Amino acid sequence: MGKSWKNAGITANAQKKGAKFTKLAREIQVAAKLGGPDPEANSRLSIAINVAREHSCPKDTIERAIKKGAGLLDDGHVIEEALYEGFSPHKVGILVECQSDNKHRTAADIRNIFNRNGGHMGEPGSVSWMFDRIALVEGSYTKGKLEDPEVEAIEAGANEVDALGEGVYSFTGAPEDLKSIQEALSGRGWKITTAELSYKAKNTTELTPEQKKEVLEFIHLLDENDDTHRIHASIEF
Numbered sequence: 001m002g003k004s005w006k007n008a009g010i011t012a013n014a015q016k017k018g019a020k021f022t023k024l025a026r027e028i029q030v031a032a033k034l035g036g037p038d039p040e041a042n043s044r045l046s047i048a049i050n051v052a053r054e055h056s057c058p059k060d061t062i063e064r065a066i067k068k069g070a071g072l073l074d075d076g077h078v079i080e081e082a083l084y085e086g087f088s089p090h091k092v093g094i095l096v097e098c099q100s101d102n103k104h105r106t107a108a109d110i111r112n113i114f115n116r117n118g119g120h121m122g123e124p125g126s127v128s129w130m131f132d133r134i135a136l137v138e139g140s141y142t143k144g145k146l147e148d149p150e151v152e153a154i155e156a157g158a159n160e161v162d163a164l165g166e167g168v169y170s171f172t173g174a175p176e177d178l179k180s181i182q183e184a185l186s187g188r189g190w191k192i193t194t195a196e197l198s199y200k201a202k203n204t205t206e207l208t209p210e211q212k213k214e215v216l217e218f219i220h221l222l223d224e225n226d227d228t229h230r231i232h233a234s235i236e237f
Contacts (some may be wrong), residue, residue, distance in 0.1 A: 024052040025065040026099040032069025085127035089118035097230040135178035143189035156184035169200035185227040203232035
């Protein structure tokens with residue numbers, strides 16, 4: 001299946017710590033805005049905070065992002081989520097999830113990346129039909145040796161499980177099952193690092209090695225944009 005590009009805010013693509021922390025803080029802010037400022041009652045916020053801590057994001061940055069998202073601190077900048085669709089070189093379907101305080105600026109920036117690098121940005125719905133909306137939960141097993149990830153998926157109510165490397169697995173299922181899959185895995189001894197609605201390509205685009213290299217370079221350009229949060233593509237990474 002076509003898998004999501006890695007979280008742009010926590011990968012080596014972020015050239016500077018400041019840019020990385022900004023992206024981590026935006027996810028915290030959005031999570032707090034959507035689910036409230038209490039991480040005990042807001043699993044998306046809890047995960048976002050844990051990820052930020054693991055990447056040494058300053059405590060005051062985390063606390064400020066929570067307050068801003070919850071409306072307790074107004075600096076005039078409201079972070080909103082937006083989805084942009086298009087095609088990379090060689091007609092690979094691309095979805096770009098962004099978190100931005102200025103959608104007009106972000107849309108223009110993303111369009112420029114598409115148009116100046118052999119791609120084409122489309123209208124809403126022009127690419128998203130190529131993807132299924134899914135629940136995505138990622139994590140690592142903490143109760144000793146993992147015997148059978150397929151059994152874990154079945155017990156948690158997930159449809160598929162994939163190894164991501166270094167003991168990390170991804171579980172996917174129906175969007176409405178996101179919370180139940182996360183809770184079931186947590187109860188079975190998994191440390192959850194991602195629990196969100198995501199996208200899965202219905203079909204993947206076949207490419208030569210050279211074509212795939214060009215597409216990955218294109219995705220890197222999108223990834224480097226300050227407002228990019230997630231990228232999904234109809235190729236195998």
